Amino acid sequence: MQDFFETTLRPKVRVDGGDITFAGVEGDRVLIDAHADCAGCPATSDCLRAWLETELSRHCGRPVRVVIRKQLPYFAR
Numbered sequence: 001m002q003d004f005f006e007t008t009l010r011p012k013v014r015v016d017g018g019d020i021t022f023a024g025v026e027g028d029r030v031l032i033d034a035h036a037d038c039a040g041c042p043a044t045s046d047c048l049r050a051w052l053e054t055e056l057s058r059h060c061g062r063p064v065r066v067v068i069r070k071q072l073p074y075f076a077r
Contacts, residue, residue, distance in 0.1 A: 001025065004059050009052060013038065020048070023069055030056055033070045044068060 005022045013020050018038030023031040032052065038044050049066045056064040 001030070001056065001060060005030075005056070008059075009055055013048070018048075020052075028063065029065045029067050031067050031069050034068055 002022050010020055010022075017036060018041070019035040020038060021033045021035065023033050025031070030052070034044050034048065038048060041048075045068060049068055052066040053064055056066065
C-alpha cells in the first residue's frame, strides 16, 4: 500500500502544489499528513480524503478509511 501511495498518489497531489506523506496504517485506517497547499486548503478534509479513500480502496480491494492526522505548512515538514 505504501508503495502505491508514494509512486502513484503522492505525485498526483504534488503536481497541484500540495503534498501528502504516508504516516501508517491502523486496521482499516490509513494515516496521512498533508503539507504545502494541501495544509491550507479548506477542502482537504473532504475532497482529498474522499479521493484517497477511493483510490486506496480500489487498490487494496477492500474499503479503506483515510485519516488526515496533521495539516502542516510546507516549511514545517
